[in-house]
Amino acid sequence: MPSPLPAIVCAICFALPGCAPLSPENAELRRLEREIQVLEARLRQDPQPLGDWYPEYCTVHETRLRKDTVRILYGLPGEFVVQEWREARETQFPFAYTWGWGGCSFSNDSPKRVRVKFCPDCRTRRAEWVRDFEQRWLQQQPPATQASSH
Numbered sequence: 001m002p003s004p005l006p007a008i009v010c011a012i013c014f015a016l017p018g019c020a021p022l023s024p025e026n027a028e029l030r031r032l033e034r035e036i037q038v039l040e041a042r043l044r045q046d047p048q049p050l051g052d053w054y055p056e057y058c059t060v061h062e063t064r065l066r067k068d069t070v071r072i073l074y075g076l077p078g079e080f081v082v083q084e085w086r087e088a089r090e091t092q093f094p095f096a097y098t099w100g101w102g103g104c105s106f107s108n109d110s111p112k113r114v115r116v117k118f119c120p121d122c123r124t125r126r127a128e129w130v131r132d133f134e135q136r137w138l139q140q141q142p143p144a145t146q147a148s149s150h
């Protein structure tokens with residue numbers, strides 16, 4: 001037996017002034033409100049859906065990209081701030097995607113993970129590069145002293 005609920009909802013809807021046939025401006029406003037609701041729901045999705053901007057193959061290694069789900073970082077990651085790292089990322093491992101960027105601001109209900117496509121060769125190269133970068137960075141630091149460890 002079909003539920004009487006849709007008929008009741010329609011009857012209520014047509015009885016309310018706010019649900020009366022819409023002017024073109026109101027209809028456009030409602031359409032925009034629905035579009036915003038869809039976009040807001042998409043922004044809260046966890047994991048975030050896969051973007052449609054990925055090529056099929058890595059532009060550096062010509063390796064076919066694979067799918068993965070990775071954590072989202074918020075704020076300004078070192079990979080963006082350190083010029084040497086940024087340049088290496090662009091030229092040596094553009095599709096490592098070991099994490100996704102969520103922008104600068106976040107709240108408790110911000111998504112934690114995102115679906116990505118990555119190049120396994122980029123991930124290998126990135127791991128090598130980061131290891132080398134950390135070694136060089138540590139060698140540049142003065143040795144820890146008693147005074148600095150209080």
Ligand SMILES: [Zn+2]
Nearest residue numbers: 058061119122
């Ligand atoms: Zn690659």
